[in-house]
Amino acid sequence: MLKTVKFGGSSLADPAHFKMVRDIIFSDEARKIVVVSAPGKRFSGDNKVTDLLYLCYAHIKYSVDYANILHLIKERYSDIINGLGLDFDIDKKFDGIIDKIKNGAGEDFLVSRGEAVCAEIMAKYLGYDFVDSYENVFFNYDGSVNLEKTYEAIKKSYDATSGKIVVPGFYGTMPNGNLALMSRGGSDITGALVAAALGADMYENWTDVPGILMADPGIVDNPYPIPRITYNELRELTYMGAKVLHEASVFPVRQAKIPLNIRDTNNPEDPGTLINEEFEEKELNADKFYITGIAGKKGYCIIDIKQENVARKIGALRGVLKIFEKHGATIEHILSGVDSYSLIVPMDTIKDIYSMIAEVKDFCGAGSVNVTEGISLVACVSRKMASRPGISGRIFGALGENDINIRMISQGAEELNIIIGVDDKDYAKCIRVLYNSFTRKD
């Protein structure tokens, strides 16, 4: 059994968290591959080491005295080193780094030291081997990861170690040999790449939340975490605005059929959220609620179009769709009737709505088009819908009882989600009503 465990910045912010991380790792023999971020915030209002490093580079670049900011960065590390009683010369380490910057190493190099130094300290603390991402994660010129080269390098490097390693997240190498950063939060991607390369049985992503939540905590008070979710459900929720993992950090493990477990470092006994391709039927029944999660987005419009006998006329839609295409408008849903249909479009994809509508009127006749702006879409996502009748009934009932007018409703062919369109003013209420209705104990 082999597990890749990635720890985010808040799990590495101080010596106490380093100790918690070590306890977590040592409590399971399978946790042999560790990927780390740079130390994050210790309290609200604190700075992430990554941000301090960006700031430090700007000071150096514009010839502003950088001694204070460098001191702050070194202090973050010496606090950890001293708190753990480690023998690690942080001054010497940063002298070497600053030398390299003065000799032309760029911003990405300096910022990457946030994770690199953190990984070296963690390796020393655990007694694991340090494996540098610079020699193991390779990008193409367009910034995408060269998977083949990366997987091969990681496998080779791992084979040359004791079998227990710490890898810094967030950076790799460009084809010209320059070090380059990933996008912010990129250590999640490194963790997924390492897990996929080594064929781990599980990718654990340890963070400071109890898992993926059933709804936006800014809208619903203390939403339950989702115990189990499929990769498909996760995609639906992410697409509909849920802020969870970056797509690029899911792809490598999904492709390699590795389950991903989001865990809370501060509550290691919590099972967190398990993401997998599918779950056993009996596990479905073990889930507490019919709905896996609820997410939504504002900023849509509904464009109703009248076209006589559109249901029967071959190619009738095509002319209108071409106009939408020309204007860059993305059509997310089409609801059709006999003589009319409605297109649901995110407003921000339409470059010039007036000229687009004028063209549609030219094509279909004046008076044929009606636009309603200020529409929100709310998705109830669940793999359990396909096997259980009554879910849409419950949705309609709950919204009706709460005086929320449904502007449109659409259920995907795979019955993985039900999407409801409501007025923007009802958006938050709609999410709360649905959440309460599906989590109510009755």
Ligand code: ASP
């Ligand atoms: N330290 C980097 C950041 O703050 C990368 C990461 O944490 O994944 O974005």
